Amino acid sequence: MxxxxxxxxxxxxxFSGWGHAQGKQNKLIFGCETMDEANIVVANATYRxxxxxxxxxxxKPSFSSHRxxxxxxxxxxxxxxxxxxxxxxx
Numbered sequence: 001m002x003x004x005x006x007x008x009x010x011x012x013x014x015f016s017g018w019g020h021a022q023g024k025q026n027k028l029i030f031g032c033e034t035m036d037e038a039n040i041v042v043a044n045a046t047y048r049x050x051x052x053x054x055x056x057x058x059x060k061p062s063f064s065s066h067r068x069x070x071x072x073x074x075x076x077x078x079x080x081x082x083x084x085x086x087x088x089x090x
Contacts, residue, residue: 001072004031006038007057014050021069029061030081031074040084047087 008030015026028051032038038056045051063070075082 001029001031001074003060004033004074005058006032006035007059007061008032008038008041008045008054009057009061010045010051010054012050013052016069024067024069027063027068027070029070029072030078031072032056032082037075037082041081043085044081044083044087047085047089 010028012026012028015021017023017025020026030038030041032041035056042054042056045054073081080086
């Protein structure tokens, strides 16, 4: 993944423990170009009940491959996560 000034990390409880994440926790990492963008990703994650342990980081995260299945995302892959209130309940 390209180096970003900000990263939002979270644990996806829905996809943890099965499929590619069999026996592991599914960790999502979103690269963000600005703090505003990172705050939008955090807000969208908090609207979802399947996302926990949501953090903004300024250093590139690293997680143990023995414990976590890590997925790197950005707005080219998941553009909806970067839209304000995309997952907000109506």
